Amino acid sequence: MxxxxxxxxxxxxxxxxxxxxxxxxxxxxxxxxxxxxxxxxxxxxxxxxxxxxQAMRGNSYEIGIIVRDITIPVLAGFVKAAQTVFDAHGYAMLINSVENNRGRELQMLDQFCRRRIDGLIMTTASEDDAQLVRAREKATFPILLSDRDLTENCDCTLIDHEFGTYQAVSYLIGLGHRRILLITGSTDVYPGRSRVRGYHRAFKDAGLSVDPHWVRFSTFESSTAFFETSSSLDEAVRPTAVLAGGIDMLTGVLKAIRGRGLRIPEDISVIGNSDSDLALLSTPPITVVKWDYEDVGRASAQLILDRIMGKVEERRRIVFPTELVIRGSCSAI
Amino acid sequence: MxxxxxxxxxxxxxxxxxxxxxxxxxxxxxxxxxxxxxxxxxxxxxxxxxxxxQAMRGNSYEIGIIVRDITIPVLAGFVKAAQTVFDAHGYAMLINSVENNRGRELQMLDQFCRRRIDGLIMTTASEDDAQLVRAREKATFPILLSDRDLTENCDCTLIDHEFGTYQAVSYLIGLGHRRILLITGSTDVYPGRSRVRGYHRAFKDAGLSVDPHWVRFSTFESSTAFFETSSSLDEAVRPTAVLAGGIDMLTGVLKAIRGRGLRIPEDISVIGNSDSDLALLSTPPITVVKWDYEDVGRASAQLILDRIMGKVEERRRIVFPTELVIRGSCSAI
CATH class of the missing domain: 1.10.260.40 (lambda repressor-like DNA-binding domains)
Incomplete structure (x- = not known):
């Protein structure tokens, strides 16, 4: 060759x-x-x-990628799809899982500046944190935020979680559910905030009021999903449905339900977020809010390359659609 | 900071x-x-x-990682564990999924040479292919082969698939199974070859002879597992047990079995390779041959750093143990 x-x-x-x-x-x-x-x-x-x-001020032809956790299959799918675009343009990817740790995020931003990368695709632990905002603004390369919505001058690729949650909750309300447990991450970041909004809008449009007891937002971890599902199932008044509001949360929800010997959907209905082999091959197969994360990966890669090459002027904000895929994990009550 | x-x-x-x-x-x-x-x-x-x-001949403080497919969770776990070691030593990771494509593998080796990376952790599509061997020998950096066993002068980290398969097949033979379908990848590479060896050894030690009809080796893809399981289940004489001999093959096996409305373990027994949420949360939970891929990731990272820093002389070859975790997917016949 x-x-x-x-x-x-x-x-x-x-x-x-x-x-x-x-x-x-x-x-x-x-x-x-x-x-x-x-x-x-x-x-x-x-x-x-x-x-x-390369001269001293030369390009590195390297793109940094900061994801929460590369072991979450849809995030790895996002990265792999981005790779196809970067490969075709001679760029390599420096990948780091920062686990929503702001200290590590700051460290990586600093390290990437010194490595003279050409651009960065990242999520962030916090959209508002002053130190993180400053570090992003100081960066020597363009940044694309994925599934984070910022007031700063960054390009963003976002998933329409608000509509996804709206559709899922409306579907459950239509099946007669009222005690619908939503478990999601902090409302300090776009995906948590959007899902809580979608939940409220579904109740409002159905002429119902929201009982805040059933809306739990703290982290997107699978362990949080396990804890919140477990504790709500151990209360005197149980939820009749659970919506796992994060890409890594279905495992935690299923572990809590299985551990109590409850049946899906007879005892409790379940909806996941993002599709997976686990959702597809569960007994019964799990209804999910899904979207094409590979599409998001390719678009994010193309957008940061366009930005590096100076092909775009104004800030871009692209929102990708979601879809409710109905399987066998929800029943009418 | x-x-x-x-x-x-x-x-x-x-x-x-x-x-x-x-x-x-x-x-x-x-x-x-x-x-x-x-x-x-x-x-x-x-x-x-x-x-x-950095001067012209300076180090890049970058390590290349070539994996088959970063969307396979255990491979992502391997990479993330390696990251913890590299982070602590100021090295960044350039990651690429090559999908067992030898053309892309050659391209990446060439690209990494030009990027002046300090070291490379990789799998390879073929241990013997003359062009790949030459490209690896020509590389300007040390290479660590993961789950590939070479005659070249590379360090290797290997999983004891032979023993893992031996244990799994012996367990099935003990339950009365004789028509045990093994589906694995090419015997041109270590993991395929080792599993076929373990299969043969288990039959031999039980005083039984192997019917080669039940040993299928071609690729490690999930789609291959689906195809081989499907076609063998459609034959007049079916297997009574299936061993998914690859980290990404259980999904294909389960899809083929579910699609035919067969019950596990009543109609067919199943054993997977490497643990996963899918294996754990399946109904029934799936018996697996497992190993600590994160341990392999950390050790691989440490070994390549030792090699870069000149702390080791002779070639190192580390073999990691496997364990049979018995769950509910196999029954006596």
Whole structure:
């Protein structure tokens, strides 16, 4: 396999090798037309500059990815889909699972600045935390926030969790449920906040009022889902349905229900968030709010590349749709 | 959060800033004692050199990771466990899912050479393929093979699949099973080869002969498991037990069995490979051959760092044990 060289890039772009080299090294002496042509040739050829060939201010052709936890299959699917876009453009991915730990998030932002990455796709433990906001603003590269909605000048790719939860809760209300336990993460971040909003809107549209006892938001961890489901099932008045409001929460909900010998859907109805082999192969198969996380991954990768190449001006905010997939885990009461 | 500087490194190592800088930039003029002390200070402090501060032959403090597919939860767990070790030593991970595609594997090896990574943890699509062997031998960095056993001079971390399969098959034979379908990947690579060996050894030790009809090896894909299970269940003489011989194969086996309305374990016994929420939360819970993939991830990371820092001489080959976890998916016949 012959390597693509800077000569190939220069030839395709119709510029001299010197010009191609100056673009790769971010020199300011090249006209915008030539910059665009060289960048496009780099993308098409999958050219990776030798680190030696890069000047001090050179690009790294590396994108940082900060996810909560790479072992959550839909997040890994997001990353893998993003990879297909980056591979095609000669970019590599530096991936780190930060586990919603703000200290580690700060550390990674600092480290990525020193590594001179070209861009970063990240979630954040907090949208408001002053120190995190400052660290993001200080970053030397563009940032794309995934499933976080910020007032800062970042691009965002978001899932329509509000509508997803609205649809799921409306479906349960239609089946006669009123004690619907929603377990989700902090309302300090977009996915928690959106799901709580969708829950309230479904009750309001059905002419019902919300009993805040059934709305639990703290973290998106599977262990939180286990704890909240367990404690509510041990109360005198039990929920009749549980909505796992996070991509990693269905396991915790199922463990709590199985541990008490309860049957789904006879004793309790269950809805998950994001599809999975677990949901599909459970007995009965679990009804879920799902979306195409790979689509989100590809779009996020393309958007950050467009931003790096200066192809977009204004801030972009893309919202991806959700869908309620009805299986066998909910019954009428 | 104050950044760790080269001054902090020099102070801890008890050397001048110039010496620390020469070590970071791999200059050959520093004595081995000082190299070791500076490297250890870098590790302890989690120092990340600014890319600008690196000379032309400088280290990247980046480790490449080539996995088959990051969306397989145990592989993501392996990567996340490795991350904890690399984070503590100031190394970042460049991760790529190559999907057992040898063309992509060659491409990544080439790209990683040009990126001047410090080391690579990888699986490979083939242990024998001449072009892949040559590309690995040509690599400018040390390589650690995970779950691949090579004659080349690479370090390896392996799982004892032979014993795992031996135990699982012996258990099934003890329950009276004889038509035990083993589905696994190609015997060109260590995990496929080891499982087939374990299968044969279990039959031999029970004084039985193997009917090769029940041993299927082609790929480790879930779709292969689905296809092989489906076709064998549609034959006149069915298997009485299925062993999913790959970390991503249980889903395919379960889909084929569910699709035919068969009951586990009444109609067919099932054993999976590697533990998962799916195995644990299935009805009934699935018996599995399991091992600690996070342990393998941490050890692999430590081993490649030791190799980079020149702390080991001879080639290392570490084999990790497996364990049979008996749940409710097998019955006597």
């Amino acid at each position: 012959a390597s693509v060289t800077i000569r190939d890039v220069a030839r395709m772009a119709g510029v001299s090798v010197g010009t191609a080299s100056r673009v790769i090294n971010n020199a300011s002496t090249v006209g915008p037309d030539n910059v665009l042509r060289v960048r496009e040739a780099i993308s098409k050829l999958g050219f990776v500059p030798d680190r030696n060939a | 104050a950044s760790v500087t080269i001054r902090d490194v020099a102070r801890m190592a008890g050397v001048s800033v110039g010496t620390a800088s020469r070590v970071i930039n791999n200059a050959s003029t520093v004595g081995p004692d000082n190299v070791l002390r500076v490297r250890e200070a870098i590790s302890k402090l989690g120092f990340v050199p600014d890319r600008n501060a």
